[in-house]
Amino acid sequence: MTRVLVVEDEPQLxxxxxxxxxxxxxxxxxxxxxxxxLRLAADDAPDVVLLDLGLxxxxxxxxxxxxxxWSRVPIVVVSARRTSEEKVRALDAGADDYLTKPYGMDELxxxxxxxxxxAERATPTGDVCRIVTESFTVDLLAKRVARYGNDVRLTPTEWHLLEALVRRRGRLVGPEELLREVWGESSGEQTNYLRxxxxxxRRKLERDPAHPRHLITFPGMGYRFDL
Structure with a gap:
């Protein structure tokens, strides 16, 4: 069953x-x-986002x-903004489609x-779909993690944090960026979430969680995933 996240502030609609x-x-x-x-998208991984622009x-x-x-989820914009400039801005920002209000349900x-x-046919372009370390494997397409050949059960939030770091492997990612992407704007300064x-x-993936080789913390600066 396809899961749709409806982002809309009009209760009747x-x-x-x-x-x-x-x-x-x-x-x-x-x-x-x-x-x-943003929080629900990180926690529940919808198949499609239906998004109104006037929030x-x-x-x-x-x-x-x-x-x-951090996400390739398809985004279909549904908005009363009708100008070509608005549509171009939304598509340039990363929307997949744009439908103006009012609309017919069949077309939607x-x-x-x-x-x-x-989305089902798409594969990440210019990116590695599978990361292999000496102790665990991350499959970005299948959203699957295995450690020594055995599946590792991650919560949706654990997966999104891992995916955000893996896709930026080798790059130091600041805590504010990770908080916004995984927990949303309302997370504020809650860096304890990240810790x-x-x-x-680390407990689920690293061979020695006390001395991690892949999920690295740089105190006061951020986090980095290393191969």
Whole structure:
């Protein structure tokens, strides 16, 4: 069942979308603002994001940019903004499709189907899909981690943190960037999130968690994934 994250601040419209999409056998989760959308996208990994641009906290264009910092999830914009310039900005920011309000439900569902199909066929370009170390393997396409040949069970948040670091392997990533991408804007200065989840990942993956070789902390600076 395709999972859709609906990012919309009008409760009546959200309710109508939930009813219509569930009747068509979609699983629906709703976010009333950008910060909640980023958190839910990190925690629950939807198959498609349906995004209104006029949100009460973060502009929809900024939500797209932040999602694109760590996720390839298809984004279908649904907005009352009708000018070509607005559409170009959204597509340049990383949206996959743009539908103006008002719209027909059949057309919306067709665009959701098309976006989901493209995502299924897509593979990361210019990137390594599989990372192999001496003790564990990370498969970015299958979203699978194995240690000494045995599957490792990660929570959605653990996976998104690991994926964010693996995709930037060899690069020092600041705590603010990781917090925004994995937990969303509402995480603020909660760097304790990173310490807790990095410790969990090390316990699950590193041969010697007290002396990690791959998930490296640089105190006061950030984190880096090394092969």
């Amino acid at each position: 959200v309710r109508a979308l939930e009813i219509s999409l569930r009747a068509r056998r979609y699983e629906v989760e709703a976010a009333p603002d950008g910060a909640t959308a 009460p906290d973060i502009d929809g264009l900024e939500v797209i940019r932040r999602l694109r910092g 569902v067709a665009r959701l189907r098309a976006a989901a199909r493209r 807790v989840y990095m410790a969990r990942l």
